[in-house]
Amino acid sequence: MRILQALFFPPEQPGGVSSMVPFMLDRFNKRGWETELFSLPKRVRGKGAEEVRFVTFDWKAYAGNPVVDKYIQTIKDYIWWTKMRIKSSYDIIHAHHPIACLVMKRLFPDTPVLMTVHSSYERELMLNGKIDKNGPEYAFLTSIYRELEEQADQLITVSNSFKQYLSEFVQEPERIGVIPNGFDEKRFRPVHHENQVPQLITVCRLVPAKGLDTLLYACAELKRKGHPFVLHLIGDGPIRPELEALAQEIGIYDDTIFYGYMLHPEDFMPFFDVFVLPSRAEAFGSVFAEAALCGLAVVGTDVGGIAEQIEHGVNGLLVPVDDVQALAVALEKMTSDPMYRYQLARVALDKALNTYSMSRVVRQLRSVYRTYRKES
Incomplete structure (x- = not known):
């Protein structure tokens, strides 16, 4: 054929x-x-x-x-x-x-x-x-x-x-x-690692539909409460200057790294701790499955295909769209309790291997x- x-x-x-x-x-x-x-x-x-x-x-x-x-x-x-x-x-x-x-x-x-x-x-x-x-x-x-x-x-x-x-x-x-x-399972391999400061990562085009302004405000709230983190933003797009200006304005620019476009983020994604993307809509949300296959804990919004991949509190956390406080609480749970995020990540990995x-x-x-x- x-x-x-x-x-x-x-x-x-x-x-x-x-x-x-x-x-x-x-x-x-x-x-x-x-x-x-x-x-x-x-x-x-x-x-x-x-x-x-x-x-x-x-x-x-x-x-x-x-x-x-x-x-x-x-x-x-x-x-x-x-x-x-x-x-x-x-x-x-x-x-x-x-x-x-x-x-x-x-x-x-x-x-x-x-x-x-x-x-x-x-x-x-x-x-x-x-x-x-x-x-x-x-x-x-x-x-x-x-x-x-x-x-x-x-x-x-x-x-x-x-x-x-x-x-x-x-x-x-x-x-x-x-x-x-x-997804080709061979491309994604979890790597055992220990980060003293929780490492958050997102991979997407930098456009309004991805809700990255919500993510930055939630991270500012996380910092206000005294929870250390580093946010890694991989991807490029038309609103990158606005996001960099916002990060500067709300005091998290030094805690955030803007990488721009990267061809194979899955090569080093396994060394981070939490994948987070508060999209305003997703037909499927492939990057959540990819993050799970890399062994990361995942946080997403309760929309579209994301909600079909994540069962809240079982293999990740779901929050409402555009809800800064809910996202901040979810990130606080993930960053303050390594064992909790590890358990969620293990279940997410198993589901991704079996389902995707x-x-x-x-x-x-x-x-x-x-x-x-x-x-x-």
Whole structure:
């Protein structure tokens, strides 16, 4: 069986799709399933010129809006690049981005195309203050889900909560499959260590949706109560200057390290103590599973896929979104009681190994692929 894994941009950094698909491809190939990776280079811009039409709605009603126009042009570019690069046929195409799915079904209508919806672009844009829920961008982007339902042979998503989110925009939500992300266990190894001062770490893009302002205020409260810590922020993004200024303003700049972008944070993540990320929304939250596989105790918000990974007080701690005091209390528990955080970390590691292994993802996908291979 020949399978194409179609991404959006190339996998350049860990986290989410990028941390899963290349390793998944390797597992399939080792089992004799010929699997290839395809994506659109970031340098390809403004090359495509073919007309774009959708079956379920008229996108031209939203034309003239920069977000919409850029999205449509990217579809054209993906068509141009795919036509130029793909010369062979596949038994199954598995797309990991809406644009990849729509283009692949357009160019290969007789090939089963499966689509995994990994995240919500419109929700990210809203939380980052880029679009409004009542605006044309939101209407356009949410209409894409119905188009995906019409075009793809199978829709899959990464958590039950995100399936519920998608159900508002499709006609048959019961047909959406759920396959949580999986991770190559060999990449993540807990390391025994003893830090005199508790080390907190987060790994994410520095954007408003991640709730990092809440984290900084909670850490300031932790310091006010006399609990020492070092906060390590790995990642880059548009609000980095604001976060650095805020850390300075509330008196924790000397306790915080801004690393910027890092290619393989999992290489030294095991030497820290607590992973914390107070996201305002997450379809899955891959980095929580990655942190658990590194042996860290985890603290997250009670939203989306995070709440499906963490059982409060059993394998981590959950707090409400934007609740500085609750987050400060959770961090105080973690930093002041090494045995407590160790116990939570051990349970989190066991769950991650049993639930989020790459072997489990490969088994589930092989079962799905076989179904469509038989039908084709």
